Amino acid sequence: GAVVSQHPSRVICKSGTSVKIECRSLDFQATTMFWYRQFPKQSLMLMATSNEGSKATYEQGVEKDKFLINHASLTLSTLTVTSAHPEDSSFYICSARDLTSGVNEQFFGPGTRLTVL
């Protein structure tokens, strides 16, 4: 299957700082990318849907000014957690989909584990 990478895989930061997470599709063009968050023993929760060249669509309860998403190219989307707080500590996973391929499958990145001290 297609490959999606995320960077960094793990990050520890202090409260109040901003953290940027990159999601790249390595061998296909991702017209749509999705950002999920998973707390321990919980399901993956969709945070936002990101379409290349347009503004992201955020799920209810997700603050768009806190979680900045940029999808400037067909192979890269970034999630920036601004003014991080300990409650933002979680496992952030992106996925990518090529809607033009006709394949109804999302390919997941390996995830980024964020710890805010």
Added chain:
Amino acid sequence: RKEVEQDPGPFNVPEGATVAFNCTYSNSASQSFFWYRQDCRKEPKLLMSVYSSGNEDGRFTAQLNRASQYISLLIRDSKLSDSATYLCVVNNQAGTALIFGKGTTLSVSS
């Protein structure tokens, strides 16, 4: 009602056992259904799509009952390597994003 509900388990079974997981979903408009597998602290990986007629992939059989909004996964001849969390997944109302259940944990022992 939660969008996708699963029995969290854990299911503890010996090698060679047959185990079944169930899942219900709330959105009758959902069109795509999947089972994903997630290992501890890893990303989910697609195990199989679920089709209306039911489908089989080796030791794994998936069934869909649209009338009851119910999905199942059957694993035959369990292996130690099957130990993981199995996520029931359906697409959202717009048909673009995926909605995940909390997962059912399987532990296969020798």
